[in-house]
Amino acid sequence: MAQLWTEKHAPKKLDEVYGNRESIDFIRKWALNWQRGQPQQPLLLFGPPGTGKTATAKALALEMGWSLWESNASSLRDAKSVQRVIQPAMQQGTLFGERRLVLLDEIDGAFDRGEVPALLEAVAKANQPLVLTADDVWNPKLSGLRASCSKVEFKKIGKIDVKKVLQSIAEAESIQADVAAIAENAQGDLRAAVIDLQSGSQSPRLKKKNVFEAVRRVFKATSFQDAMDAGEEADVDFDLFSRWIEENIPVEYTDAKDNARALDALSKADVFAGRIRKRQYWALYKFQRAFTLAAVAAAKQKPYHQFTAYKFPSYIRYLGQTRKSRAALKSATQKAGSLLHCSSRKVKQDVAYYKKAGGFFGWDDDEKSAVGAQDLVPHHGRGKRQKNPKNETG
Numbered sequence: 001m002a003q004l005w006t007e008k009h010a011p012k013k014l015d016e017v018y019g020n021r022e023s024i025d026f027i028r029k030w031a032l033n034w035q036r037g038q039p040q041q042p043l044l045l046f047g048p049p050g051t052g053k054t055a056t057a058k059a060l061a062l063e064m065g066w067s068l069w070e071s072n073a074s075s076l077r078d079a080k081s082v083q084r085v086i087q088p089a090m091q092q093g094t095l096f097g098e099r100r101l102v103l104l105d106e107i108d109g110a111f112d113r114g115e116v117p118a119l120l121e122a123v124a125k126a127n128q129p130l131v132l133t134a135d136d137v138w139n140p141k142l143s144g145l146r147a148s149c150s151k152v153e154f155k156k157i158g159k160i161d162v163k164k165v166l167q168s169i170a171e172a173e174s175i176q177a178d179v180a181a182i183a184e185n186a187q188g189d190l191r192a193a194v195i196d197l198q199s200g201s202q203s204p205r206l207k208k209k210n211v212f213e214a215v216r217r218v219f220k221a222t223s224f225q226d227a228m229d230a231g232e233e234a235d236v237d238f239d240l241f242s243r244w245i246e247e248n249i250p251v252e253y254t255d256a257k258d259n260a261r262a263l264d265a266l267s268k269a270d271v272f273a274g275r276i277r278k279r280q281y282w283a284l285y286k287f288q289r290a291f292t293l294a295a296v297a298a299a300k301q302k303p304y305h306q307f308t309a310y311k312f313p314s315y316i317r318y319l320g321q322t323r324k325s326r327a328a329l330k331s332a333t334q335k336a337g338s339l340l341h342c343s344s345r346k347v348k349q350d351v352a353y354y355k356k357a358g359g360f361f362g363w364d365d366d367e368k369s370a371v372g373a374q375d376l377v378p379h380h381g382r383g384k385r386q387k388n389p390k391n392e393t394g
């Protein structure tokens with residue numbers, strides 16, 4: 001069955017992590033000290049993408065026989081979540097007193113400055129080995145954390161090591177590939193190299209097919225390449241196609257575990273989508289695609305042979321159904337804005353307070369009912385929403 005080689009061939013012990021020898025040795029000593037009962041400062045692994053930071057933390061847990069506790073985006077969302085979720089993970093012992101490695105992955109992308117005091121407090125109290133990772137260690141919001149961690153640098157992986165990894169994967173998978181060319185192209189990013197190896201040579205652009213057919217081909221795919229090709233075929237853009245996949249994961253995968261694995265793959269795709277949006281780093285696009293297509297296809301343990309009636313994404317259906325009321329809301333806020341001498345956007349924020357003033361603003365029935373359907377939004381909940389101006393103007 002198709003599976004992402006970055007996961008299938010991820011290192012299972014520290015010796016299988018290539019490059020950055022000194023850093024790996026340092027991490028090993030750090031872990032052995034913990035094992036001897038000597039608490040150590042948290043580690044902050046930093047360096048460019050695809051150099052093995054996350055993979056090292058996971059291999060370390062496997063090698064030491066420690067359980068692994070990984071943060072996810074919501075546990076780092078705000079100071080309260082940090083206190084509620086992360087602090088206990090770092091402080092409570094495990095049932096039989098064995099160690100637990102706590103991994104706070106990609107902290108530079110995960111939280112805002114506001115969470116730093118809570119994290120620092122958690123870090124200071126940690127009684128379990130703690131590993132943080134970040135791409136950019138000089139990110140100002142990490143300055144407090146930097147000081148309370150041992151910093152371990154991950155440099156780009158040298159071509160010789162990249163080639164070694166590619167060769168051993170190619171052997172294990174019995175495929176032929178120009179590993180030298182892939183290694184050259186990867187520029188020290190081993191994840192990129194492994195994904196390039198798996199996707200093989202770029203297949204010629206296929207004729208666009210109906211989106212239902214493309215969705216079916218993704219779910220039924222039995223190889224990495226089939227799933228990636230199927231994604232090429234859809235005659236809609238990729239973001240929209242992702243919605244189709246998302247909607248239909250529970251439709252296709254009736255097995256709960258397959259379903260969970262597929263949704264997990266999609267959440268990883270979303271991490272890359274977020275980085276692309278934030279940094280305009282389009283080099284990551286292929287990873288977003290690999291997780292949305294190939295990893296979702298690989299989530300199934302057995303092929304599903306039944307016929308599935310795929311569903312139209314409910315998100316798009318919802319936008320279609322609400323188009324009229326969104327338009328009415330927009331014109332209502334514009335009318336009110338011009339009378340109140342402020343932007344329609346400002347009116348929209350507080351529009352629920354104006355429900356009874358429709359006559360004054362000259363709203364028609366559609367506009368009145370569109371406003372009537374709005375809820376009062378507490379003020380503190382608004383900061384996040386404003387980041388996306390599209391939502392504001394409807």
Ligand SMILES: Nc1ncnc2c1ncn2[C@@H]1O[C@H](COP(=O)(O)OP(=O)(O)OP(=O)(O)O)[C@@H](O)[C@H]1O
Pocket residue numbers: 005006007009010011016017018019047048049050051052053054055056106133134135157165190191192194
């Ligand atoms: N040094 C390495 N040795 C062996 N495999 C590696 C190494 N670096 C990366 N890989 C392969 O690439 C995959 C992705 O690497 P990993 O997730 O550890 O990168 P990362 O440094 O955490 O990147 P990011 O900053 O994007 O999170 C791994 O699962 C593994 O298959």
Ligand SMILES: [Mg+2]
Pocket residue numbers: 053054055105106133
């Ligand atoms: Mg990582």
